[in-house]
Amino acid sequence: AQTVTQSQPEMSVQEAETVTLSCTYDTSESDYYLFWYKQPPSRQMILVIRQEAYKQQNATENRFSVNFQKAAKSFSLKISDSQLGDAAMYFCAYRSATGGATNKLIFGTGTLLAVQP
Amino acid sequence: DAMVIQNPRYQVTQFGKPVTLSCSQTLNHNVMYWYQQKSSQAPKLLFHYYDKDFNNEADTPDNFQSRRPNTSFCFLDIRSPGLGDAAMYLCATSRAGSGANVLTFGAGSRLTVL
Numbered sequence: 001a002q003t004v005t006q007s008q009p010e011m012s013v014q015e016a017e018t019v020t021l022s023c024t025y026d027t028s029e030s031d032y033y034l035f036w037y038k039q040p041p042s043r044q045m046i047l048v049i050r051q052e053a054y055k056q057q058n059a060t061e062n063r064f065s066v067n068f069q070k071a072a073k074s075f076s077l078k079i080s081d082s083q084l085g086d087a088a089m090y091f092c093a094y095r096s097a098t099g100g101a102t103n104k105l106i107f108g109t110g111t112l113l114a115v116q117p
Numbered sequence: 118d119a120m121v122i123q124n125p126r127y128q129v130t131q132f133g134k135p136v137t138l139s140c141s142q143t144l145n146h147n148v149m150y151w152y153q154q155k156s157s158q159a160p161k162l163l164f165h166y167y168d169k170d171f172n173n174e175a176d177t178p179d180n181f182q183s184r185r186p187n188t189s190f191c192f193l194d195i196r197s198p199g200l201g202d203a204a205m206y207l208c209a210t211s212r213a214g215s216g217a218n219v220l221t222f223g224a225g226s227r228l229t230v231l
Contacts, residue, residue: 009157035219044121045207045222091160105220107159 002027004094006108013082014116020067021077021111023092031097034068034075035105040088048090051075053097079113087115120144123208123223130198131231138193138226140208149191150220151183152207160207166191167213195228203230 003026013019025034036048051059051068058066063083067076079086092108121142130136140149147168152160164173166185180202182194195202205227209220 004159037222042224044224045209047219050219104162104165105160107161109157109159 002029002032002094002096002106004092004106004108006092006111008111009109010112010114012114012116013079013086015082015084017082018078018080019082019113021079021090021092021113023075023077023108025073025075025092025094027073027094027096029096029098033095033097034066035093035095036064036066036075036077037091037093037107038086038088039091039110040085045091049077082115084115084117087113089113121208121210121221121223123206123226125226126224127227127229129229129231132199133197136195136198136228138195138206138208138228140191140193140223141189142210142221143189144210144212144221145188146210146212146221147188148211148213149185150207150209150211151181151191151193152209154205154207154225155203163193198228198230200230203228 005024032053034051037045038048039045049059049061049064058068063080065078089110089112091110093105095105124139150165151163154160162174163177164183180196184192205225207225208223211218211220
């Protein structure tokens with residue numbers, strides 16, 4: 001079975017600085033998808049960024065980028081120019097590409113990011 | 118705006134008293150999911166509907182049931198809540214198909230069991 005591990009329960013970053021959140025996963029599959037979701041306090045979880053395993057190029061969405069190391073099964077999230085609104089719980093998630101017609105995500109335990117003004 | 122709405126946002130119940138949480142969506146997605154999220158733990162999938170087909174996870178307790186009367190609505194019923202069922206319950210939707218289809222989440226319903 002696949003597992004997702006986030007080893008940093010909490011992180012803190014100064015406003016305008018850069019922070020990297022770590023995620024590792026375990027799978028025997030070669031084709032899959034990886035996601036970072038953001039869950040602000042008392043608000044809905046939203047997608048930050050996603051990566052297809054077959055793509056070597058790291059995904060980027062504005063200030064958010066990933067470092068995808070397939071051989072090492074590592075998928076870290078880098079947030080540049082951190083803003084107060086980035087404060088949230090961040091979840092790393094995995095989905096098999098052979099999971100059938102539905103999207104069953106496997107989540108990590110999350111990293112709570114605090115942004116200091 | 119198309120969205121996923123969960124009600125109530127906060128629910129307090131007594132030990133053993135049945136509770137129902139609701140989820141509605143305007144996205145016309147054919148898949149709806151219920152996740153349980155306990156403090157400091159990963160969200161855990163309880164079950165999902167693909168159209169009218171119900172798919173239960175193997176380790177979901179019988180105490181948890183679900184209904185989907187139509188495309189837009191899905192309910193989570195907890196027949197006899199225990200203290201261990203206190204959690205945030207997340208509803209999510211997606212359009213079925215292969216690829217990195219994204220799940221759209223509601224804001225969650227936080228259940229307290231006294």
